[in-house]
Amino acid sequence: MYLKQISYLSGEISAYLYIGEIFNMKTTLIIGAGGVGRVVVHKCVQNAGVFGRIVLASRNIESCINIKKELPDAEIFVTQLDADITGDVIKLIEKIDADIVINVALPYQDLTIMDACIATKTPYLDTANYEHPDEAKFEYKLQWARDEKFKEAGIMGLLGSGFDPGVTNVFCAFAQKHYFDTIDTIDIYDCNDGNNGYIFATNFNPEINLREVSAKGRYWDGGRWFETEPLQMKKVWDYPEIGKRDSYLMYHEEMESLTKNIKGLKQIKFYMTFTKAYLDHMHVLKNIGMLGIKEVEHKGQKIIPIELLKTLLPNPSTLGKRTKGKTNIGVVVTGMKNGKRKRIYIYQVSDHQKCYKEVNSQAISYTTGVPAMIGAKLMLEGKWSGLGVFNMEEFDPDPFMQELVSQGLPWKLKELEV
Ligand code: NDP
Secondary structure, eight states, X not given: OHHHHHTTOGGGHHHHHHHHHHTTOOEEEEEOOSXXXXXXXXXXXXXXXXXXXXXXXXXXXHHHHHHHHHOTTSOEEEEEOOTTOHHHHHHHHHHHTOSEEEEXXXXXGHHHHHHHHHHHTOOEEESSOOBOTTSOOXXXXXXXXXHHHHHHHTOEEEEOOBTTTBHHHXXXXXXXXXXXXXXXXXXXXXXXXXXXXXXXXXXXXXXXXXXXXXXXXXXXXXXXXXXXXXXXXXXXXXXXXXXXXXXXXXXXXXXXXXXXXXXXXXXEEEEEEOOHHHHHHHHHHHHTTTTOOSOEEETTEEEOHHHHHHHHSOOGGGOGGGOBSEEEEEEEEEEEETTEEEEEEEEEEEEHHHHHHHHSSOHHHHHHXXXXXXXXXXXHTTSSOOSEEEEGGGSOHHHHHHHHHHTTOOEEEEEOOO
């Protein structure tokens, strides 16, 4: 009882954790108490034998407390943290003696948290590419550049352990390991067929989501990148358990590492579905400047349009209860096996309401948070290990694929006609 009371108070954290030390428990630091953070906390609690004590830290302690209240029987410690300040992250990691840091804050915090992990020699995991707040461009360059420092610190960093990136990379590694001698093409298909009843709302952080969707498209073909206007290329794809949906070519971050790590890959494309209403709203918002990321002056105050829009839109973490329908995300891989051409489709279908019943969250956060937990679990168990900074496809996919089945994200594989 005493432990539960003090676990709300950041000043008492050492006392609480000291008691855990006696029992030689692991300490897992989760940074970011948003939609994905909620799922990660729930799933780590379900796997408490691996994750031990959970410390949830976020910019706003109220978000942490709300998640903690959903799990009254679990030993979760909550604290306020501004993860933009490397020194503050270092202090917290040292104070709690974290065994791993799961970063599910925003992509803007990736580098500060990685640097804190290097300074404290603590393993690191995230779900999204670093992006600078002032430039809508995500890439691995600055995270990969920390590879040497991770090696020198004797730690592992796992990048992009969400669904896409994340599970999609593991699907490709699984296809490579078991089904192909050489892979020629990869098409990634991402469909969220959920309906939350709002005319316009994003299923994860609106700022990150709208920056991604309104950016230029890009695909890899014959060893080089081709650029398209935003959502310029479209095709219809038939998603199992959902049906045929318009799917738009976009640039997506797993393509950067897959072109590097799947040897001999000739082409990779990424498609995502959007409803007409979503696209119409997005075009209007873009045309009138509401997606702008540069400061504008309004009545003597400086505001960033996309941040104001985020304030006005429904908070994604409140959508769980009202979102109905399914998601289907998968990869279609073609290549050669024993001299024959082959084509396979590996995909995962999730149901928004089923996810909500389990962890109070819709399927987008669920399908991101579960793989984040699995990546961290494999790291803590030593099943995925190494020194430096890694992408998901660089490890043996088998243990991850098994965990997906047992942790709530069962997948399917079917052979397609070539
Ligand atoms: P949310 O906006 O719901 O949550 C982000 C959380 O991070 C909030 O609790 C926020 O705190 C916290 N935060 C923001 N800035 C800071 C800071 N400086 N210091 C500490 N905490 C901070 O986003 P999601 O949960 O939807 O997404 C989380 C991450 O997952 C993002 O990086 C997103 O890009 C990624 N993602 C990855 C996917 C994949 O498949 N790979 C798919 C979906 C998302 P507060 O609320 O107090 O401001």
